[in-house]
Amino acid sequence: MSTPPDTVSPIPGLSPLEPGDPTTIGPYPLVGRIGAGGMGAVYGALDVYGRCVAVKTVHADFARQDRFREAFTREVEMLGRADGISTARLHAADTSAAVPWLAFDYVPGRDLRAHVRAFGPLTGAMLRVFALGMAEGLAALHTAGVAHRDIKPGNVILSPQGPKIVDFGIAVEIGTERSQDAAASYGTPGWAAPERHDGAVADPSADVFAWGGLVALAATGHEPFGSGETQERIRRVRAGEYEVDGVPDDLRGLVESALAVDPARRPDAEELVRALLPDDGAGRTHGVAETLRRMLGDYWRGVDDAGHDPTRWAGVLAAVSAAGLGATVSGGGAGAGIGAGVTVAGTPGMAAGTAPTAAAGTFGGGASTSGVMSGLAGSKLAMTGAGVLAVAALTGGGYFVYEQVGTSPEEWVTTAARTLEEGAGFTATMERVPVEGGDPINEEYLYSAADQSFLIRGAAMGPGTTAVADHQGEMYVYAPREEDPGLWSNSPQRLSVVSAGVSLSFGEEGDHGLWQDSPEYLESALDVEADHIDPTLITAPLRSLAEMGGAEAVEGEGRMFEGPAVLPVLDEGVLTEEQATGRVEVDEEGVPVRAEYTTERWEVRVDFEEVDIGAPMEDPQVWAADNDGFGWSVVHAPICGTVYLPESVAANEGGQKEWDVQASGWDMDCDHAMDVARLREDRLSDPDRVETLHAFRGRRSDVSQFDDEMACGIFWSEDGTGADGYPEVSYTYGPCQESTVLSLGVDGDPYKESEVEFGPATLIDFHERA
Known part of the structure; x- marks a missing residue:
């Protein structure tokens, strides 16, 4: 059964199913797309118990080729061996289907780098639990005979339940020889162990090396081998030139041992676990699983689910089943706190046609409400008339209960920021005019949550560049292509x-x-990393205006608010933060209309063209070829x-x-x-x-x-x-x-x-x- 082309899935991080997508895979009804790449797609789905799972597929064209099906089968085998508390688990798979698939844990949250950037480094017991969790996950894999080989920040998700290792795409059986290993030399510079760059036999010690880097990043907020040109990072790795200042003394020795250039000098994962387990005061340690679960319960705090809530997933299925019928939550019964006529259908982060009672029936009264709270608190639904609707609780009957609170300037501006951060996406234009005179700089910002893509059209990375993008966690920089009428005619x-x-x-x-020759590789782009190219370039100054204090309504200007702010500026490949005076205008629903900032260097105006609408995203090379004549070259990828x-x-x-x-x-x-x-x-x-x-x-x-x-x-x-x-x-x-x-x-x-x-x-x- 194929998906109707107008099926919607307004859930953070999940895009609607596309025409031609299946509505079920195996026993799993699909909710939407988590992501897609050249090899296949990953869908969000619900299992028979109402749990959220991820279902990965291989495109049919590749599935017909033995080598791709064999690689997928190997991934299933490797994931099937993962049974640690800190590893994503395999639920089911069919590698012989016309379109092979596997279902595994959906892990809500942010990856390590994104979490540290948003909330700062981990400290104290929280950091030690992270270190233990990662060591436990690796020990479980290595005991099962699996080398992960792609341990890096993007493959570690910090969920409310604990840190999780994900993505087993190039995992392989320990000891696999290079001649039998097509991915022997794959690896991310700065995270791959020195021997990986020479195509060494798959060995657990390379995963331990990456563990040392993860703990260093979690503790300090900085990668131990820094950023910069690819070959320079590889040189630092091979030379053992790391920076771990700021790692607490009780962890630093383990981190430095793990980052040893010689694999033989590194501890194994089980040794890391033993070193990190607390004793009971009598020199004894208890079971790893029991202790880790207890420590997670005691110390794992301040990690949210990035807007995820299973009730929303169930709501999408309800919406599809109801063929688009809207639902309203009216007064009476458990939901009396709402007031009649407040509509849930069409709310950002919740499916049209979602009935809260249906969601509660699926998941029971114990379903988490944190994602709903974080989503609705900043949505258009949150703003009605002169008051803000705040989620108070999810009652046993399943109705959402709200209360009205006042609308201070800070609340209006916070709502504007959340609308941008938690909606489907936005399009905005920015003009920066130098205070001391000079030509204005014009850029266009496009964001699509569903595509996990943020694109800046303009010379943000320096003279001669035309665009920079963060697409699914990777950075791409573009420059004008040399005109070649023979090649680029239609x-x-x-x-x-x-x-x-x-x-x-x-x-x-x-x-x-x-x-x-391929276009010259733009090494200087590495002064800025992919996670710097994201919506916070637009939302961070709104957040700072709301949080620094002093925000006031501008008299006679409607919903215009001003106050001190901090403005991030990406100028010629350099990211800086500048103190600013900010003015933000929002509409009656709290949606931002425009923002103005004045710093010592710039007069900046941001106009929001579309909000809570995913910007149309395609490879900028394709866009430029259609709109720029000769297209753009990729100078960094x-x-x-x-x-x-x-x-x-x-x-x-x-x-x-x-x-x-x-x-x-x-x-x-x-x-x-x-x-x-x-x-x-x-x-x-x-x-x-x-x-x-x-x-x-x-x-x-x-x-x-x-x-x-x-x-x-x-x-x-x-x-x-x-x-x-x-x-x-x-x-x-x-x-x-x-x-x-x-x-x-x-x-x-x-x-x-x-x-x-x-x-x-x-x-x-x-x-x-x-």
């Missing part, structure tokens, strides 16, 4: 073969602009790993040159990028995935189609003979571009032409390492 591009070899014809004869040019090409060097693999397209995840890159190294490993389009005389080349979705080129030329008698060869690894083969040439006929249509997006870039 007509199909022609690869033509001539008798003495093959030449490229892209409008101009001999023009092969598609496979010039995730670096996924390293590959090598084949020996036969670099014969004069007697070895191989290294190339960093960059996942440039929004739908290109690192697993897929590295898979294609490795296939380029050894195309005979899976020849059915490769079609040769041409080979070029003079400047030698090979351009081939991979997986029926992208064309990748490699070029080389002989520049004479070296002293060793080998040819002196220069070469370029070209990027991989979206492409569709309209007709295939070559095939033994030197006069036959291949016709290829190229899309606007570069999917994979390659950068030669010095």
Whole structure:
């Protein structure tokens, strides 16, 4: 059964099911989409007990290929072994289905980096419980024979119940040899252990290394190997140049041992657990699970669920079942505190047609209300007439009970901030005018909660840049593409073969602009990290205006409030905070209309174009190609790993040159990028995935189609003979571009032409390492 195209799912972090999506997978009715990538989608669902679960699938096209199904089956096996308190658990799976799927714990909350940024470092007993929880999770995995291999802040969620390790996409059985391990060299710089960069055998000690980094970040708010250029971070890791000042003395020794360059010097996860367990005063420790649960109950505080509440998930299913019928909560009975006629349907963070009684019937009186409180307290429903409706409790009968409170300037401004933070998204424009004179700087801010994407169109990362985005936790920076009318015209591009070899014809004869060097990698972008590119650039000054005190209504200006504020400014790739005087205008529902800030450097105006509406999001390369003529180049994106040019090409060097693999397209995840890159190294490993389009005389080349979705080129030329008698060869690894083969040439006929249509997006870039 497919989803109606107008089904809505107004839940923070969950987007509506799309036309063509299933409404159930296995035994699970689907609520919405958690996310999607190049390999598949992850859905939110409810199990038969009303628990929220995540259901991961592989796209049908990939499921038909044995290697992807095998990788998915391995992930299921690895996740199935995870039974720690601090690991997400597998619920069910079907790896033989036409569309393979697995269901696992849905873990509400923020990842470690986002939590620390929002609330500050963990301290005292809270920090020690975090350290113990992470060690317990790793010990459980390692005892089960699993190496996670991707332990990093984004894969650790701080939930109200405790920290959880998630994402087993590249987990593997301990001891798996590199030759049998397609992901041996994958890893995030600054978090992957030194030996991982050399493709070492899968070993638990690499997970322990990352544990040391997690605890350091949790304790200090800073990554132990810092930020900056990728190769510099890798160098620091290999040299053991970490910064852990601020880690408490009782943890610092363990952290430094875990970060040892030599794996043999690191403790194992069980040793970490034993070191972190408290004793009973008589030198004895008790069971790990029992102690960890007790410590979580005693000390795990101040961690919310980021707006998640299972009643909302149930409400979406109720809305679908009711075919869009709205529900109202009226006076009488347990809900008498509300007053007649207050409508729940259409409320941000709650499905249209959601009846609170139905939700309570599903989950019982013990259902958590914290997500509902945090969501409704800042929603449009919260503002009616002259009062704010605040959630007081969820009664045993399941009705929400409200009380009216006063509307101070602080409450109005807080509501404006929450509307932006907890809604579906927003679009805003910002103009910054230098106080001392100069040209104004104009930028557009777009946010979509469902797509987990925040985009700034403008030169925020410095001269020559056109946009910067945080897309699903990764940072992308764009710059204008060099004009190449042959490549970037809308007509199909022609690869033509001539008798003495093959030449490229892209409008101009001999023009092969598609496979010039990948754009220069913008290392300076790493001075700002992905989690700095987020809605707080817009909402933080509102929060500060409400919380610093002194906010006042502006007389005669309607709902205009002013007061001291702190304004974050991303200017030429540098993020600063400046003291400001702020003025914010909201409408009758507390939705922000515009904001103005004055600092020593800037006069700033923000106009909110759309609020609580997810901004339309697509890969900025595609948007720019449609709106900017020649499109944008990706000058910074995730670096996924390293590959090598084949020996036969670099014969004069007697070895191989290294190339960093960059996942440039929004739908290109690192697993897929590295898979294609490795296939380029050894195309005979899976020849059915490769079609040769041409080979070029003079400047030698090979351009081939991979997986029926992208064309990748490699070029080389002989520049004479070296002293060793080998040819002196220069070469370029070209990027991989979206492409569709309209007709295939070559095939033994030197006069036959291949016709290829190229899309606007570069999917994979390659950068030669010095």
